[in-house]
Amino acid sequence: MNTPSRTLAAAAAALIAAFVAFPAHSQGVVNVYSYRQPFLITPMFEAFTRETGIKVNVVHAKKGLIERLEQEGANSPADLIVTADIGRLTDAVQAGVTQAVTNATLEANIPAQYRDPEHHWFGLTSRARIIVASKDRVAPGAISSYEDLADPKWKGRVCTRSGKHAYMVALTAAMIAHHGEAKAHEWLRGLKANLARRPQGNDRAQVKAIMEGVCDVAVINHYYMGNMMNDKNQAAWAASVNIVFPNQQTYGTHMNVSGIALTKSAPNKDNAIKLMVFLSGDRAQQLYAEQNFEYPVKPGVPWSALLQSFGAYKADDLGLGEVAKHRKTASKLADKVAFDT
Amino acid sequence: MSLVKFRINPWMTATLLVALVVALPIVSIPWLALFPRENIWPHLASTVLPGYVLTTLALMLGVSFGVLTMGVTSAWLVTMCRFPARRVFEWAQLLPMAVPAYVVAYVYTDLLEYAGPVQSALRLVFGWQSAADYWFPEIRSLPGAIAMMSIVLYPYVYLLSRAAFLEQSVGLLDASRILGCGPWATFFRVSLPMARPSIAAGAALALMETLNDIGTVDFFAVQTLTLGIYDVWLNMGNIGGAAQIAMVMLLFVAALLTIERQSRRRHRHYQISGRLKELPAHRLRGARAGLAFVACLMPVAAGFVIPAIVLVSYSIRYFDESWTPDFLRYALNSLTLSSGAALAAVCVALVLAYGRRVAGGKLIGAAVNFASFGYAVPGAVLAIGVIIPFASFDNAVDAFMRDRLGISTGLLLSGTVFALLFAYVVRFLAIALGSADSSLAKVTPAMDMAARTLAHGPLATFFKVHLPLIRGGVLIGVLVVFVDCMKELPATLILRPFNFDTLATYVYQFASDELIEKASLGALGIVLAGLIPVVVLSRVITATRETQTV
Known part of the structure; x- marks a missing residue:
């Protein structure tokens, strides 16, 4: 072998060594596939590592991780799957890539409606789907329920994000659970007829549109208000609206969760359960509330000052499993009323 | 009845094999x-x-x-x-x-939306109060x-x-x-x-x-x-x-x-005449x-x-938040991964393009065309297409090793940089193939024949005749693939190893939440890296002509 080809061979060997995965199931790690954005959960993971010395490895993506887990099968390095809504959690369970966890602390920390009766998924934070209304153009009390959004008196005055987005689909699914498919269909058609513009942008963009005078009311997740109030450019948007917790006289405000599930193949099961317990504990729950203004699921964990300023409210106690069940139907309803076009 | 003499044509075999491997993720999609x-x-x-x-x-x-x-x-x-x-x-x-494209979309929305500088200025000038007072293109x-x-x-x-x-x-x-x-x-x-x-x-x-x-x-x-x-x-x-x-x-x-x-x-058309002297220029005036x-x-x-x-001004304003030690690591990841993928894609493309030229035939042609379909499959779907054969391969090897030797090899390729690299090659092969094909097409077959007459085999002909002639075109392919890899997002997100980020994933993290300001430095990084090949590219194109006109 002459020198250049030997160098080439060495380079090739190095390259192969670099590419071949070294096992991620060594001591003291836990591997997470996360649908949640890094900046929201990294602080919690860092706190966990400081406390336990267990390193948290993460892959973040907004799609495809369940499929990756499914294909990797029994050899998958992933221990936990973290999601930003109930839909993705139940998808993982249905794909058969999760396993049940029976842990007394988890059950004590997380109220029953925010976890799977079969112990596969656990909610970690909850978020309220609230209505925001223009301070200038909507009298306080003029709108008080999701049903009102479909009332013809709001024609041309409502903004929402895409009807196919997980948060909107979950709300529609809750409407199906409460009123049945036919009524929910009618409601969604009414809401669509009231829209001021084609659904676009995220929840923040709807508040911005109210400030700009494009519309007068919108439906958003509550924590976006906190995020906007704390951003120098966006504080003005938040200041232009009043917050309404819908359906206080009836079944309460629609809630969703961000959550976690243990994978079926979890190579670091003990560490993974430690992390689950940590995330449901006081410290992490409080961090969630302070950083992203989400409601802690654990009862008794103090709310951040901002959450307190929103006031107490009646949350819908409809089980999230029930919401998840109607998701596909809800998504199809959005197609049927041509919500996004 | 005589036996049909069956000879294995090495070029045909190689071309088909490469096309097949590259086509695996694409075949996975109809399977799904x-x-x-x-x-x-x-x-x-x-x-x-x-x-x-x-x-x-x-x-x-x-x-x-x-x-x-x-x-x-x-x-x-x-x-x-x-x-x-x-x-x-x-x-x-x-x-x-x-x-x-997604970066321009964010930037222009920022500029042209209601609260953006353009509409704000218009409102100031004309005294409009709200969106209801005037029409502005959405x-x-x-x-x-x-x-x-x-x-x-x-x-x-x-x-x-x-x-x-x-x-x-x-x-x-x-x-x-x-x-x-x-x-x-x-x-x-x-x-x-x-x-x-x-x-x-x-x-x-x-x-x-x-x-x-x-x-x-x-x-x-x-x-x-x-x-x-x-x-x-x-x-x-x-x-x-x-x-x-x-x-x-x-x-x-x-x-x-x-x-x-x-x-x-x-x-x-083949360029028969070598007369590539300075083109007649129309001098425009006034x-x-x-x-x-x-x-x-x-x-x-x-x-x-x-x-x-816009990106520069945001980057300056948010520099302290964005310029972290991690940032350089992401940039390095992007650069190495993209250049590796670009080289690999062009090598694969050359095998396929040249194989098609020398081995010919409908089968080869169809296989090569099929292998380049990856360009049109949405990145995230293609990523799933890559995961399927990789994971099956890994799990099969693992099962075999457990069975025969009692050791578990786990996942060898899935979740590694190699899987990512492969996805990029599949995704952008069409570009590399396009440049290889169109460059090769300009070399008149008379050249091949002449070389073959002079007792050169196809391989020697390729290195001695074709490669020098198509260098410029192939380089263009390398560079375009490089830029595209730098920008690639959906497949990267799904296939990447643990704790691995590129500039594109870093930008996306913020941009997807409509926080373009914080994503600007990363976006600028992608643009700057994209500039290197652009500069090289422009020099190459001009230089080809100038050297040939001497």
Whole structure:
């Protein structure tokens, strides 16, 4: 072998060594596939590592991780799957890539409606789907329920994000659970007829549109208000609206969760359960509330000052499993009323 | 009855094998389509599918118009005319290529929306109070998406048509002038038809990028097939149904590729004459020079200068938040991964293109064409297509090793950088193949025959004859693939190893939450890295001509 080809061979060997995965199931790690954005959960993971010395490895993506887990099968390095809504959690369970966890602390920390009766998924934070209304153009009390959004008196005055987005689909699914498919269909058609513009942008963009005078009311997740109030450019948007917790006289405000599930193949099961317990504990729950203004699921964990300023409210106690069940139907309803076009 | 003598042709075997491996992820998609969790077709066909198809067609039509007008006009002007700043425009036309479409979309929304500087200034000047007082075009719309994609994708057409114009023999143009054609007639009757294969190839690339885009259409809420794929997959939990829509999209791509190949087949020109001396230049003066200047300035300004200014100003304002030690690591990841993928893609492309040339045959042709379909599959769907064969391979090896040796090898390839690299090659092979094919096509078969007469085998012929001749074209392929890899997002997100980020994933983290300010430094990084090949590229194109004219 002459020198250049030997160098080439060495380079090739190095390259192969670099590419071949070294096992991620060594001591003291836990591997997470996360649908949640890094900046929201990294602080919690860092706190966990400081406390336990267990390193948290993460892959973040907004799609495809369940499929990756499914294909990797029994050899998958992933221990936990973290999601930003109930839909993705139940998808993982249905794909058969999760396993049940029976842990007394988890059950004590997380109220029953925010976890799977079969112990596969656990909610970690909850978020309220609230209505925001223009301070200038909507009298306080003029709108008080999701049903009102479909009332013809709001024609041309409502903004929402895409009807196919997980948060909107979950709300529609809750409407199906409460009123049945036919009524929910009618409601969604009414809401669509009231829209001021084609659904676009995220929840923040709807508040911005109210400030700009494009519309007068919108439906958003509550924590976006906190995020906007704390951003120098966006504080003005938040200041232009009043917050309404819908359906206080009836079944309460629609809630969703961000959550976690243990994978079926979890190579670091003990560490993974430690992390689950940590995330449901006081410290992490409080961090969630302070950083992203989400409601802690654990009862008794103090709310951040901002959450307190929103006031107490009646949350819908409809089980999230029930919401998840109607998701596909809800998504199809959005197609049927041509919500996004 | 005599035995048919069966000889294995090494080129044919190699070409087929490579094509097969690259095609694996693409084959996985029809496979997925066969097993949907629920038959979603009746629902889709009766509700949203017709809309998806029409919107996609309208988008493609709009973008073709945009990229052809801007790309061909600027290529013709800088190649055949002389006017102020022409030399700058020659390379500057490539700049928008470095900017990902989703970034321009964010930047222009920021500028043109209600609270943006443009509308704010208008309100101040005219004393309007709210959105109800005046009309302003809505950027988040189909026309908006067409505009965004056109201004960053036209360089594909520019690049290929300019190369074609440059390569046109002076003799032909002279002949046309002698036969009484003016500059316009020469353009429409000689140059344009001769450049048509290249122009069509450029437009096909731009359209495939268009089909694939998810960032822009998602942000602008334009209901294309790609958006539909993601919807069925993510909201209805039905990846099989999503794969079925992806199949509809593949029909679009097949149509595009056929058009491109047809236009090439009917116009087979080999550069016989080596007379590549300085092209006759039309010296423009006065208003005409001004018009040419503006025509070249507008696309560059829209696709590069304005977005760059916005990104730079945000980067400065948010520098402390963005400039972290991690940032350099992400940049390094992007650079190494993209250059590796670009080289690999071009090597694969050369094997396929040359294999097709020497081994020929319908089978090879079809296999090679099929292998390049990856370009049109939405990145996230392709990522799933990569995971399937990789994971099956890993798990099969693991099972075998457990069975025979009692050791577990776990996942060897899945979740590694190699899987990512492979995905990039599959995804961008069409570009590398396009450049390899079109460069090879210009080498007259007489050369091959001459070399073979001189007792060189196909391999020696390739290294001694073809490679030196097609170097320039192949380099273009490497660079375009590099830039595309730097921008690649959806497949990277899904396939990457633990704790691994690239500039694109870093940008996306913020941009997806509509926090473009914080993403700016990363976006600027992608643009800057994209500039390196753009500079090299422009030098190469000019240099090829200059050295040959000596």
